Amino acid sequence: MSTEPLLSVQGLTAHYGPVRVLDDVSLDVPDRGLCAVLGANGAGKTTLLRTLTGLHRATSGRVLLEGEDLTRLPAEKVITRGLAHVPEGGGVIVELTVEENLRLGGLWRSDRRDRTTFDEVMDLFPPLVERRTKSASTLSGGERQMLAIGRALMARPKVLLLDEPSLGLAPLITKQIFTLLRDLRDHTGLTVVLVEQNAAGALSVTDHGFVLNQGRVATEGPSEGLLADDRTRHAYLGF
Amino acid sequence: MTHFINLTLNGLASGAAYAALALSLVIIYQATRLVNFAQPALALVAVYAAYTVTQLTGSYWIGFASALIVGMAAGALVERVIIRPIAKTSQLNAIIVTLGLLLVIQGGVGMVWGNEQHGFRYAFSYVGRFSPADTFALVSVGVVALLLFAVYRFTPFGLRMRAAAFHPESARLSGVKVGLMLTAGWGIASFIGALAGMLAGPPFLSPNVFDVVFVFGITAAVVGGLDNPFGAVIGGLLIGLGMSYVSGYLGPELATLSALAIVVIVLSVRPDGILSRPTARKV
Ligand SMILES: Nc1ncnc2c1ncn2[C@@H]1O[C@H](COP(=O)(O)OP(=O)(O)O)[C@@H](O)[C@H]1O
Ligand SMILES: [Mg+2]
Numbered sequence: 001m002s003t004e005p006l007l008s009v010q011g012l013t014a015h016y017g018p019v020r021v022l023d024d025v026s027l028d029v030p031d032r033g034l035c036a037v038l039g040a041n042g043a044g045k046t047t048l049l050r051t052l053t054g055l056h057r058a059t060s061g062r063v064l065l066e067g068e069d070l071t072r073l074p075a076e077k078v079i080t081r082g083l084a085h086v087p088e089g090g091g092v093i094v095e096l097t098v099e100e101n102l103r104l105g106g107l108w109r110s111d112r113r114d115r116t117t118f119d120e121v122m123d124l125f126p127p128l129v130e131r132r133t134k135s136a137s138t139l140s141g142g143e144r145q146m147l148a149i150g151r152a153l154m155a156r157p158k159v160l161l162l163d164e165p166s167l168g169l170a171p172l173i174t175k176q177i178f179t180l181l182r183d184l185r186d187h188t189g190l191t192v193v194l195v196e197q198n199a200a201g202a203l204s205v206t207d208h209g210f211v212l213n214q215g216r217v218a219t220e221g222p223s224e225g226l227l228a229d230d231r232t233r234h235a236y237l238g239f
Numbered sequence: 240m241t242h243f244i245n246l247t248l249n250g251l252a253s254g255a256a257y258a259a260l261a262l263s264l265v266i267i268y269q270a271t272r273l274v275n276f277a278q279p280a281l282a283l284v285a286v287y288a289a290y291t292v293t294q295l296t297g298s299y300w301i302g303f304a305s306a307l308i309v310g311m312a313a314g315a316l317v318e319r320v321i322i323r324p325i326a327k328t329s330q331l332n333a334i335i336v337t338l339g340l341l342l343v344i345q346g347g348v349g350m351v352w353g354n355e356q357h358g359f360r361y362a363f364s365y366v367g368r369f370s371p372a373d374t375f376a377l378v379s380v381g382v383v384a385l386l387l388f389a390v391y392r393f394t395p396f397g398l399r400m401r402a403a404a405f406h407p408e409s410a411r412l413s414g415v416k417v418g419l420m421l422t423a424g425w426g427i428a429s430f431i432g433a434l435a436g437m438l439a440g441p442p443f444l445s446p447n448v449f450d451v452v453f454v455f456g457i458t459a460a461v462v463g464g465l466d467n468p469f470g471a472v473i474g475g476l477l478i479g480l481g482m483s484y485v486s487g488y489l490g491p492e493l494a495t496l497s498a499l500a501i502v503v504i505v506l507s508v509r510p511d512g513i514l515s516r517p518t519a520r521k522v
Contacts, residue, residue, distance in 0.1 A: 053412065055408065055411070055412075074411070075408075075411040075412055076410075076411045076412075076414050076415060076416050076417070077414075079412060079413065079414045080414055084412075085412050087408065087409070087412065091406065091408060091409035091412065092409070093401075093402055093405050093406045093409055093410075094405075095401065095405040095406075096398075096401060096402065096405070100398055100401075103395075103398060104398055104399075104402050104409075104410070104413045104415070105413050107395050107398065107399060107413065107414065107415070108413070108414030108415075112395070151413065152412075155413070155414065
Protein backbone atom coordinates (compact mmCIF):
# COMPACT_ATOMS: atom_id res chain seq x y z
CA MET A 1 0.00 0.00 0.00
CA SER A 2 1.43 3.33 -0.98
CA THR A 3 -0.41 5.55 1.51
CA GLU A 4 -0.08 5.19 5.26
CA PRO A 5 -2.80 3.01 6.79
CA LEU A 6 -5.39 4.71 9.00
CA LEU A 7 -5.33 1.88 11.52
CA SER A 8 -2.19 -0.14 11.92
CA VAL A 9 -1.90 -3.15 14.21
CA GLN A 10 1.68 -4.25 14.68
CA GLY A 11 2.71 -7.54 16.24
CA LEU A 12 -0.15 -7.55 18.72
CA THR A 13 0.03 -10.31 21.32
CA ALA A 14 -2.46 -10.87 24.14
CA HIS A 15 -3.02 -13.44 26.86
CA TYR A 16 -5.71 -14.63 29.22
CA GLY A 17 -3.62 -15.68 32.16
CA PRO A 18 -0.90 -17.92 30.72
CA VAL A 19 -2.86 -18.70 27.56
CA ARG A 20 -1.77 -16.79 24.48
CA VAL A 21 -4.87 -15.80 22.55
CA LEU A 22 -3.39 -13.32 20.07
CA ASP A 23 -0.02 -14.18 18.60
CA ASP A 24 1.87 -11.48 16.74
CA VAL A 25 -1.14 -10.15 14.86
CA SER A 26 -0.37 -7.46 12.31
CA LEU A 27 -2.87 -5.85 10.01
CA ASP A 28 -3.26 -2.54 8.22
CA VAL A 29 -6.56 -0.92 7.45
CA PRO A 30 -6.50 1.92 4.91
CA ASP A 31 -8.53 5.10 5.24
CA ARG A 32 -12.06 4.42 3.96
CA GLY A 33 -11.34 0.71 4.07
CA LEU A 34 -14.07 -1.83 4.65
CA CYS A 35 -12.37 -4.93 6.05
CA ALA A 36 -13.56 -8.25 7.35
CA VAL A 37 -11.86 -10.18 10.14
CA LEU A 38 -12.93 -13.79 9.88
CA GLY A 39 -12.21 -16.99 11.71
CA ALA A 40 -13.76 -19.88 13.57
CA ASN A 41 -15.20 -19.62 17.05
CA GLY A 42 -12.32 -19.13 19.47
CA ALA A 43 -9.92 -17.82 16.84
CA GLY A 44 -9.38 -14.61 18.85
CA LYS A 45 -11.53 -12.13 16.92
CA THR A 46 -13.30 -10.72 19.96
CA THR A 47 -10.04 -10.52 21.88
CA LEU A 48 -8.49 -8.64 18.98
CA LEU A 49 -11.18 -5.96 19.07
CA ARG A 50 -11.11 -5.77 22.87
CA THR A 51 -7.36 -5.29 22.79
CA LEU A 52 -7.62 -2.63 20.10
CA THR A 53 -9.98 -0.51 22.20
CA GLY A 54 -8.29 -0.95 25.55
CA LEU A 55 -10.78 -3.33 27.16
CA HIS A 56 -8.00 -5.91 27.27
CA ARG A 57 -4.29 -5.24 27.78
CA ALA A 58 -1.88 -6.20 25.04
CA THR A 59 1.16 -8.17 26.16
CA SER A 60 3.19 -6.69 23.36
CA GLY A 61 2.74 -4.99 20.02
CA ARG A 62 1.25 -1.67 19.05
CA VAL A 63 -2.01 -0.15 17.87
CA LEU A 64 -1.63 3.01 15.81
CA LEU A 65 -4.43 5.24 14.60
CA GLU A 66 -3.22 7.88 12.16
CA GLY A 67 0.20 7.27 13.62
CA GLU A 68 -0.90 7.89 17.24
CA ASP A 69 -0.08 5.05 19.62
CA LEU A 70 -3.27 3.90 21.38
CA THR A 71 -1.85 0.71 22.86
CA ARG A 72 -1.81 1.79 26.51
CA LEU A 73 -4.90 3.98 26.47
CA PRO A 74 -7.89 2.91 28.56
CA ALA A 75 -11.12 2.24 26.67
CA GLU A 76 -12.76 5.51 27.74
CA LYS A 77 -9.89 7.40 26.11
CA VAL A 78 -9.65 5.30 22.95
CA ILE A 79 -13.11 6.37 21.82
CA THR A 80 -12.06 10.00 22.02
CA ARG A 81 -9.24 9.30 19.55
CA GLY A 82 -11.68 8.06 16.92
CA LEU A 83 -11.79 4.30 17.40
CA ALA A 84 -15.33 3.08 18.15
CA HIS A 85 -16.24 -0.46 19.17
CA VAL A 86 -19.62 -2.13 18.90
CA PRO A 87 -19.08 -5.16 21.17
CA GLU A 88 -20.44 -8.65 20.74
CA GLY A 89 -24.19 -8.49 21.28
CA GLY A 90 -24.16 -4.71 20.83
CA GLY A 91 -23.85 -3.74 24.49
CA VAL A 92 -27.10 -1.78 24.38
CA ILE A 93 -28.07 -0.65 27.88
CA VAL A 94 -31.57 -2.02 28.31
CA GLU A 95 -32.26 0.06 31.42
CA LEU A 96 -31.98 3.25 29.36
CA THR A 97 -34.24 4.57 26.65
CA VAL A 98 -33.31 4.45 23.00
CA GLU A 99 -32.53 8.15 22.99
CA GLU A 100 -30.44 7.90 26.17
CA ASN A 101 -28.38 5.10 24.65
CA LEU A 102 -27.69 7.26 21.63
CA ARG A 103 -26.92 10.41 23.59
CA LEU A 104 -24.51 8.45 25.76
CA GLY A 105 -22.37 7.77 22.71
CA GLY A 106 -21.77 11.46 22.09
CA LEU A 107 -21.59 12.70 25.68
CA TRP A 108 -17.83 12.99 25.76
CA ARG A 109 -17.82 15.38 22.82
CA SER A 110 -17.50 19.07 23.59
CA ASP A 111 -20.14 19.78 20.92
CA ARG A 112 -22.62 17.37 22.50
CA ARG A 113 -25.35 20.00 22.57
CA ASP A 114 -25.25 20.18 18.80
CA ARG A 115 -28.18 18.14 17.50
CA THR A 116 -26.87 17.51 14.00
CA THR A 117 -25.05 14.26 14.78
CA PHE A 118 -28.09 12.99 16.63
CA ASP A 119 -30.40 13.86 13.75
CA GLU A 120 -28.06 12.30 11.22
CA VAL A 121 -27.87 9.07 13.18
CA MET A 122 -31.65 9.01 13.59
CA ASP A 123 -32.02 9.42 9.84
CA LEU A 124 -29.99 6.26 9.33
CA PHE A 125 -32.31 4.16 11.46
CA PRO A 126 -35.99 4.93 10.85
CA PRO A 127 -37.18 2.13 13.21
CA LEU A 128 -35.45 3.88 16.11
CA VAL A 129 -37.17 7.21 15.53
CA GLU A 130 -40.60 6.11 16.70
CA ARG A 131 -39.07 4.19 19.63
CA ARG A 132 -36.99 7.13 20.82
CA THR A 133 -38.54 7.46 24.24
CA LYS A 134 -39.10 3.73 24.75
CA SER A 135 -36.86 1.53 26.85
CA ALA A 136 -34.14 -0.13 24.79
CA SER A 137 -35.35 -3.44 26.22
CA THR A 138 -38.37 -3.23 23.91
CA LEU A 139 -36.24 -3.40 20.76
CA SER A 140 -35.90 -6.43 18.53
CA GLY A 141 -32.49 -7.98 17.92
CA GLY A 142 -32.01 -6.08 14.67
CA GLU A 143 -33.09 -2.80 16.23
CA ARG A 144 -30.68 -3.32 19.11
CA GLN A 145 -27.85 -3.80 16.68
CA MET A 146 -28.90 -0.58 14.91
CA LEU A 147 -28.96 1.22 18.23
CA ALA A 148 -25.52 -0.13 19.10
CA ILE A 149 -24.14 1.10 15.79
CA GLY A 150 -25.94 4.41 16.19
CA ARG A 151 -24.42 4.90 19.63
CA ALA A 152 -20.95 4.29 18.22
CA LEU A 153 -21.61 6.75 15.37
CA MET A 154 -22.63 9.43 17.87
CA ALA A 155 -18.94 9.67 18.72
CA ARG A 156 -18.17 10.58 15.09
CA PRO A 157 -15.42 7.95 14.95
CA LYS A 158 -12.82 7.55 12.23
CA VAL A 159 -12.89 3.78 12.49
CA LEU A 160 -15.85 1.62 13.47
CA LEU A 161 -15.12 -1.86 14.82
CA LEU A 162 -18.04 -4.30 14.93
CA ASP A 163 -18.03 -7.66 16.66
CA GLU A 164 -20.36 -10.10 14.89
CA PRO A 165 -23.29 -7.75 14.30
CA SER A 166 -25.08 -10.55 12.44
CA LEU A 167 -25.16 -12.78 15.52
CA GLY A 168 -28.71 -14.06 16.03
CA LEU A 169 -30.22 -11.91 13.30
CA ALA A 170 -32.37 -13.03 10.37
CA PRO A 171 -30.49 -13.11 7.04
CA LEU A 172 -32.51 -10.21 5.69
CA ILE A 173 -31.67 -7.98 8.65
CA THR A 174 -28.03 -9.01 8.46
CA LYS A 175 -27.99 -7.98 4.84
CA GLN A 176 -29.51 -4.59 5.72
CA ILE A 177 -26.85 -3.99 8.31
CA PHE A 178 -24.00 -5.00 6.00
CA THR A 179 -25.40 -2.74 3.30
CA LEU A 180 -25.65 0.10 5.76
CA LEU A 181 -21.99 -0.31 6.69
CA ARG A 182 -21.04 -0.17 3.06
CA ASP A 183 -23.16 2.96 2.49
CA LEU A 184 -21.58 4.61 5.51
CA ARG A 185 -18.16 3.93 4.09
CA ASP A 186 -19.12 5.10 0.61
CA HIS A 187 -20.93 8.25 1.68
CA THR A 188 -19.29 9.42 4.89
CA GLY A 189 -15.80 8.02 4.46
CA LEU A 190 -16.05 5.96 7.63
CA THR A 191 -13.51 3.14 7.92
CA VAL A 192 -15.06 -0.14 9.00
CA VAL A 193 -13.63 -3.32 10.48
CA LEU A 194 -16.23 -6.06 10.52
CA VAL A 195 -15.59 -9.14 12.65
CA GLU A 196 -17.74 -12.02 11.48
CA GLN A 197 -18.23 -15.75 11.63
CA ASN A 198 -20.63 -15.35 8.74
CA ALA A 199 -17.71 -15.36 6.30
CA ALA A 200 -19.65 -15.59 3.06
CA GLY A 201 -21.85 -12.64 3.95
CA ALA A 202 -18.98 -10.52 5.23
CA LEU A 203 -16.73 -11.20 2.24
CA SER A 204 -19.47 -10.29 -0.20
CA VAL A 205 -19.74 -6.79 1.27
CA THR A 206 -16.15 -5.95 2.25
CA ASP A 207 -13.17 -5.21 0.05
CA HIS A 208 -10.46 -6.84 2.10
CA GLY A 209 -10.41 -9.79 4.48
CA PHE A 210 -8.16 -11.08 7.24
CA VAL A 211 -8.50 -14.65 8.42
CA LEU A 212 -7.57 -15.38 12.03
CA ASN A 213 -6.71 -18.88 13.11
CA GLN A 214 -5.69 -19.70 16.68
CA GLY A 215 -4.68 -16.12 17.31
CA ARG A 216 -2.61 -15.65 14.18
CA VAL A 217 -3.37 -14.05 10.83
CA ALA A 218 -3.52 -17.18 8.68
CA THR A 219 -4.16 -15.42 5.43
CA GLU A 220 -5.38 -12.13 4.07
CA GLY A 221 -6.30 -10.62 0.76
CA PRO A 222 -8.99 -8.96 -1.30
CA SER A 223 -12.42 -10.27 -0.29
CA GLU A 224 -13.23 -11.48 -3.77
CA GLY A 225 -10.03 -13.52 -3.86
CA LEU A 226 -10.71 -15.11 -0.45
CA LEU A 227 -14.22 -15.92 -1.54
CA ALA A 228 -12.93 -17.64 -4.66
CA ASP A 229 -10.07 -19.50 -2.99
CA ASP A 230 -11.32 -22.99 -2.18
CA ARG A 231 -8.39 -23.86 0.10
CA THR A 232 -8.93 -20.89 2.39
CA ARG A 233 -12.66 -21.45 2.40
CA HIS A 234 -12.36 -25.07 3.39
CA ALA A 235 -9.49 -24.67 5.82
CA TYR A 236 -10.70 -21.65 7.81
CA LEU A 237 -14.07 -20.40 6.77
CA GLY A 238 -16.13 -23.56 6.74
CA PHE A 239 -18.21 -23.09 3.65
CA MET B 240 -58.84 9.17 64.80
CA THR B 241 -56.47 11.84 66.10
CA HIS B 242 -54.39 9.05 67.54
CA PHE B 243 -54.19 7.44 64.12
CA ILE B 244 -53.21 10.69 62.45
CA ASN B 245 -50.53 11.32 65.04
CA LEU B 246 -49.12 7.86 64.58
CA THR B 247 -49.13 8.30 60.82
CA LEU B 248 -47.30 11.62 60.96
CA ASN B 249 -44.77 10.32 63.46
CA GLY B 250 -44.25 7.24 61.36
CA LEU B 251 -43.62 9.27 58.24
CA ALA B 252 -41.14 11.51 60.04
CA SER B 253 -39.05 8.68 61.42
CA GLY B 254 -39.51 6.83 58.14
CA ALA B 255 -37.85 9.75 56.35
CA ALA B 256 -34.52 8.97 58.03
CA TYR B 257 -34.83 5.26 57.21
CA ALA B 258 -35.70 6.21 53.64
CA ALA B 259 -32.60 8.36 53.32
CA LEU B 260 -30.38 5.64 54.73
CA ALA B 261 -31.98 3.05 52.47
CA LEU B 262 -31.47 5.36 49.51
CA SER B 263 -27.78 5.68 50.31
CA LEU B 264 -27.47 1.88 50.42
CA VAL B 265 -29.35 1.44 47.16
CA ILE B 266 -27.24 3.99 45.27
CA ILE B 267 -24.11 2.00 46.07
CA TYR B 268 -25.76 -1.38 45.58
CA GLN B 269 -27.01 -0.35 42.15
CA ALA B 270 -23.56 0.66 41.03
CA THR B 271 -21.49 -2.09 42.62
CA ARG B 272 -23.79 -4.91 43.82
CA LEU B 273 -22.33 -4.31 47.23
CA VAL B 274 -24.19 -3.68 50.47
CA ASN B 275 -22.20 -0.97 52.19
CA PHE B 276 -22.24 -1.94 55.85
CA ALA B 277 -19.95 1.00 56.55
CA GLN B 278 -22.71 3.49 55.68
CA PRO B 279 -23.83 4.12 59.28
CA ALA B 280 -20.20 4.61 60.29
CA LEU B 281 -19.71 7.21 57.57
CA ALA B 282 -22.87 8.92 58.81
CA LEU B 283 -21.47 8.71 62.32
CA VAL B 284 -18.30 10.55 61.37
CA ALA B 285 -20.38 13.16 59.56
CA VAL B 286 -22.68 13.76 62.49
CA TYR B 287 -19.85 13.96 65.02
CA ALA B 288 -18.17 16.46 62.71
CA ALA B 289 -21.38 18.48 62.80
CA TYR B 290 -21.39 18.24 66.60
CA THR B 291 -17.87 19.63 66.84
CA VAL B 292 -18.37 22.33 64.21
CA THR B 293 -21.56 23.45 65.91
CA GLN B 294 -19.73 23.69 69.23
CA LEU B 295 -16.93 25.71 67.66
CA THR B 296 -19.03 28.06 65.57
CA GLY B 297 -22.18 28.14 67.65
CA SER B 298 -24.19 27.60 64.48
CA TYR B 299 -26.27 24.47 64.03
CA TRP B 300 -26.56 25.05 60.31
CA ILE B 301 -22.85 25.41 59.67
CA GLY B 302 -22.55 22.12 61.52
CA PHE B 303 -25.31 20.65 59.40
CA ALA B 304 -23.59 21.68 56.18
CA SER B 305 -20.27 20.28 57.38
CA ALA B 306 -21.95 16.95 58.13
CA LEU B 307 -23.09 16.66 54.53
CA ILE B 308 -19.70 17.69 53.17
CA VAL B 309 -17.72 15.46 55.52
CA GLY B 310 -20.06 12.56 54.76
CA MET B 311 -19.66 13.01 51.03
CA ALA B 312 -15.89 13.30 51.23
CA ALA B 313 -15.58 10.29 53.54
CA GLY B 314 -17.68 8.16 51.19
CA ALA B 315 -15.67 9.14 48.13
CA LEU B 316 -12.42 8.58 49.98
CA VAL B 317 -13.41 5.14 51.26
CA GLU B 318 -14.39 4.04 47.77
CA ARG B 319 -11.26 5.32 46.13
CA VAL B 320 -8.70 4.27 48.71
CA ILE B 321 -10.11 1.15 50.34
CA ILE B 322 -12.98 -0.42 48.41
CA ARG B 323 -11.74 -0.14 44.83
CA PRO B 324 -8.48 -2.07 45.24
CA ILE B 325 -10.28 -4.76 47.21
CA ALA B 326 -13.30 -5.04 44.91
CA LYS B 327 -10.83 -5.98 42.18
CA THR B 328 -9.96 -9.13 44.11
CA SER B 329 -13.47 -10.18 45.05
CA GLN B 330 -16.90 -8.78 45.73
CA LEU B 331 -17.24 -10.77 48.94
CA ASN B 332 -13.97 -9.36 50.24
CA ALA B 333 -15.25 -5.86 49.61
CA ILE B 334 -18.46 -6.51 51.53
CA ILE B 335 -16.51 -7.95 54.45
CA VAL B 336 -14.24 -4.92 54.39
CA THR B 337 -17.23 -2.59 54.69
CA LEU B 338 -18.25 -4.58 57.77
CA GLY B 339 -14.74 -4.24 59.15
CA LEU B 340 -14.79 -0.52 58.44
CA LEU B 341 -18.01 -0.19 60.40
CA LEU B 342 -16.31 -1.57 63.52
CA VAL B 343 -13.07 0.32 63.01
CA ILE B 344 -14.75 3.67 62.42
CA GLN B 345 -17.13 3.18 65.35
CA GLY B 346 -14.14 2.42 67.53
CA GLY B 347 -12.24 5.40 66.15
CA VAL B 348 -15.14 7.74 66.82
CA GLY B 349 -15.28 6.43 70.38
CA MET B 350 -11.59 7.17 70.81
CA VAL B 351 -11.80 10.69 69.40
CA TRP B 352 -15.10 11.86 70.87
CA GLY B 353 -15.51 9.44 73.76
CA ASN B 354 -17.99 6.62 74.23
CA GLU B 355 -20.32 8.56 76.48
CA GLN B 356 -23.47 10.19 75.19
CA HIS B 357 -23.40 13.78 73.99
CA GLY B 358 -26.53 15.85 73.80
CA PHE B 359 -27.32 16.69 70.19
CA ARG B 360 -30.09 19.03 69.18
CA TYR B 361 -32.74 18.69 66.53
CA ALA B 362 -32.79 21.06 63.56
CA PHE B 363 -36.03 22.54 64.84
CA SER B 364 -38.30 22.20 67.82
CA TYR B 365 -39.54 18.65 68.21
CA VAL B 366 -42.41 19.50 70.50
CA GLY B 367 -45.95 18.70 69.54
CA ARG B 368 -47.78 16.67 67.00
CA PHE B 369 -45.96 16.78 63.73
CA SER B 370 -43.37 19.15 65.08
CA PRO B 371 -41.19 21.44 62.92
CA ALA B 372 -38.39 18.86 63.31
CA ASP B 373 -40.67 16.18 61.86
CA THR B 374 -41.66 18.44 59.01
CA PHE B 375 -38.03 19.20 58.31
CA ALA B 376 -37.18 15.50 58.22
CA LEU B 377 -39.85 14.72 55.65
CA VAL B 378 -39.25 17.80 53.53
CA SER B 379 -35.47 17.54 53.46
CA VAL B 380 -35.51 13.88 52.49
CA GLY B 381 -38.22 14.55 49.92
CA VAL B 382 -36.28 17.42 48.37
CA VAL B 383 -33.01 15.47 48.29
CA ALA B 384 -34.69 12.43 46.76
CA LEU B 385 -36.35 14.57 44.09
CA LEU B 386 -33.12 16.39 43.32
CA LEU B 387 -31.31 13.11 43.05
CA PHE B 388 -33.95 11.78 40.72
CA ALA B 389 -33.80 14.91 38.54
CA VAL B 390 -30.02 14.81 38.32
CA TYR B 391 -29.93 11.11 37.44
CA ARG B 392 -32.74 11.46 34.96
CA PHE B 393 -32.13 14.72 33.18
CA THR B 394 -28.45 15.64 33.26
CA PRO B 395 -25.47 14.31 31.28
CA PHE B 396 -23.82 13.52 34.59
CA GLY B 397 -26.82 11.43 35.60
CA LEU B 398 -26.80 9.58 32.30
CA ARG B 399 -23.14 8.76 32.84
CA MET B 400 -23.86 7.57 36.37
CA ARG B 401 -26.64 5.28 35.20
CA ALA B 402 -24.67 3.93 32.27
CA ALA B 403 -21.70 3.19 34.53
CA ALA B 404 -23.96 1.40 37.02
CA PHE B 405 -25.96 -0.65 34.54
CA HIS B 406 -23.30 -1.57 32.03
CA PRO B 407 -19.76 -0.46 32.88
CA GLU B 408 -18.24 -1.83 29.71
CA SER B 409 -20.63 -0.07 27.36
CA ALA B 410 -20.18 3.06 29.42
CA ARG B 411 -16.40 2.89 29.00
CA LEU B 412 -16.73 2.29 25.27
CA SER B 413 -18.85 5.45 25.19
CA GLY B 414 -16.13 7.45 26.92
CA VAL B 415 -17.48 7.38 30.48
CA LYS B 416 -14.85 7.34 33.23
CA VAL B 417 -16.50 4.57 35.18
CA GLY B 418 -14.10 4.76 38.12
CA LEU B 419 -14.86 8.42 38.62
CA MET B 420 -18.58 7.68 38.51
CA LEU B 421 -18.16 5.05 41.24
CA THR B 422 -16.36 7.52 43.47
CA ALA B 423 -19.05 10.10 42.78
CA GLY B 424 -21.75 7.53 43.57
CA TRP B 425 -20.20 6.76 46.96
CA GLY B 426 -19.92 10.47 47.62
CA ILE B 427 -23.57 11.10 46.81
CA ALA B 428 -24.69 8.07 48.77
CA SER B 429 -22.74 9.14 51.83
CA PHE B 430 -24.06 12.69 51.51
CA ILE B 431 -27.56 11.25 51.81
CA GLY B 432 -26.41 8.89 54.56
CA ALA B 433 -25.11 11.92 56.48
CA LEU B 434 -28.51 13.59 56.09
CA ALA B 435 -30.11 10.45 57.52
CA GLY B 436 -27.68 10.66 60.41
CA MET B 437 -28.52 14.30 61.13
CA LEU B 438 -32.21 13.37 61.26
CA ALA B 439 -31.88 10.16 63.26
CA GLY B 440 -29.09 11.20 65.62
CA PRO B 441 -30.83 13.54 68.09
CA PRO B 442 -31.36 13.83 70.97
CA PHE B 443 -28.15 11.98 71.89
CA LEU B 444 -24.99 10.96 70.07
CA SER B 445 -22.93 7.92 70.89
CA PRO B 446 -20.79 5.66 68.71
CA ASN B 447 -23.63 3.12 68.53
CA VAL B 448 -26.42 5.61 67.93
CA PHE B 449 -27.14 4.39 64.39
CA ASP B 450 -27.07 0.63 65.02
CA VAL B 451 -30.83 0.28 65.24
CA VAL B 452 -31.50 2.92 62.59
CA PHE B 453 -29.21 1.02 60.25
CA VAL B 454 -31.14 -2.19 60.73
CA PHE B 455 -34.29 -0.33 59.73
CA GLY B 456 -32.51 1.32 56.81
CA ILE B 457 -31.33 -2.02 55.44
CA THR B 458 -34.77 -3.44 56.04
CA ALA B 459 -36.28 -0.58 54.08
CA ALA B 460 -33.85 -1.09 51.22
CA VAL B 461 -34.62 -4.81 51.05
CA VAL B 462 -38.34 -4.21 51.27
CA GLY B 463 -38.19 -1.67 48.46
CA GLY B 464 -35.99 -3.80 46.24
CA LEU B 465 -32.27 -3.32 46.73
CA ASP B 466 -31.72 -1.89 43.28
CA ASN B 467 -34.59 0.57 43.23
CA PRO B 468 -34.20 4.09 44.64
CA PHE B 469 -37.96 4.73 44.68
CA GLY B 470 -38.44 1.46 46.45
CA ALA B 471 -35.94 2.55 49.08
CA VAL B 472 -37.90 5.72 49.82
CA ILE B 473 -41.22 3.90 49.93
CA GLY B 474 -39.69 1.10 51.98
CA GLY B 475 -38.34 3.61 54.49
CA LEU B 476 -41.69 5.32 54.92
CA LEU B 477 -43.42 1.96 55.19
CA ILE B 478 -41.11 0.77 57.95
CA GLY B 479 -41.56 4.07 59.76
CA LEU B 480 -45.36 3.82 59.53
CA GLY B 481 -45.46 0.16 60.47
CA MET B 482 -43.38 0.67 63.57
CA SER B 483 -45.36 3.72 64.57
CA TYR B 484 -48.72 1.91 64.31
CA VAL B 485 -47.50 -1.17 66.08
CA SER B 486 -45.93 0.72 68.94
CA GLY B 487 -48.97 3.00 69.18
CA TYR B 488 -51.63 0.28 69.16
CA LEU B 489 -49.82 -2.81 70.43
CA GLY B 490 -47.02 -1.38 72.53
CA PRO B 491 -43.55 -0.01 71.84
CA GLU B 492 -41.83 -3.27 72.80
CA LEU B 493 -43.22 -4.84 69.62
CA ALA B 494 -42.05 -2.05 67.31
CA THR B 495 -38.78 -3.62 66.27
CA LEU B 496 -40.49 -6.92 65.69
CA SER B 497 -42.91 -5.22 63.32
CA ALA B 498 -40.05 -4.25 61.02
CA LEU B 499 -39.21 -7.93 60.77
CA ALA B 500 -42.85 -8.75 60.10
CA ILE B 501 -42.95 -6.22 57.25
CA VAL B 502 -39.90 -7.81 55.65
CA VAL B 503 -41.35 -11.30 55.91
CA ILE B 504 -44.71 -10.25 54.51
CA VAL B 505 -43.34 -8.16 51.65
CA LEU B 506 -40.71 -10.66 50.61
CA SER B 507 -43.11 -13.58 50.65
CA VAL B 508 -45.38 -11.70 48.25
CA ARG B 509 -42.64 -10.04 46.19
CA PRO B 510 -39.33 -11.83 46.75
CA ASP B 511 -37.29 -9.08 45.09
CA GLY B 512 -38.93 -6.23 46.94
CA ILE B 513 -41.86 -3.97 46.18
CA LEU B 514 -40.40 -2.13 43.25
CA SER B 515 -37.54 -4.24 42.03
CA ARG B 516 -37.20 -4.63 38.31
CA PRO B 517 -39.04 -7.70 37.10
CA THR B 518 -36.75 -8.22 34.12
CA ALA B 519 -33.46 -9.81 35.02
CA ARG B 520 -30.67 -8.26 32.99
CA LYS B 521 -29.42 -10.75 30.45
CA VAL B 522 -27.77 -9.44 27.27
N1 LIG C 1 -12.30 -13.97 29.50
C1 LIG C 1 -11.59 -15.02 29.02
N2 LIG C 1 -10.83 -15.74 29.85
C2 LIG C 1 -10.11 -16.81 29.41
N3 LIG C 1 -10.08 -17.21 28.12
C3 LIG C 1 -10.84 -16.53 27.25
C4 LIG C 1 -11.62 -15.40 27.65
N4 LIG C 1 -12.27 -14.92 26.56
C5 LIG C 1 -11.89 -15.71 25.53
N5 LIG C 1 -11.04 -16.67 25.93
C6 LIG C 1 -10.41 -17.67 25.08
O1 LIG C 1 -9.65 -16.99 24.13
C7 LIG C 1 -9.79 -17.58 22.86
C8 LIG C 1 -10.27 -16.56 21.86
O2 LIG C 1 -11.57 -16.14 22.23
P1 LIG C 1 -12.34 -15.01 21.44
O3 LIG C 1 -11.45 -13.85 21.29
O4 LIG C 1 -13.63 -14.79 22.13
O5 LIG C 1 -12.56 -15.69 20.03
P2 LIG C 1 -13.65 -15.41 18.91
O6 LIG C 1 -14.24 -14.08 19.15
O7 LIG C 1 -12.89 -15.48 17.65
O8 LIG C 1 -14.65 -16.51 19.01
C9 LIG C 1 -10.73 -18.76 23.03
O9 LIG C 1 -9.95 -19.93 23.15
C10 LIG C 1 -11.43 -18.45 24.30
O10 LIG C 1 -11.77 -19.65 24.96
MG1 LIG D 1 -16.23 -13.52 19.40
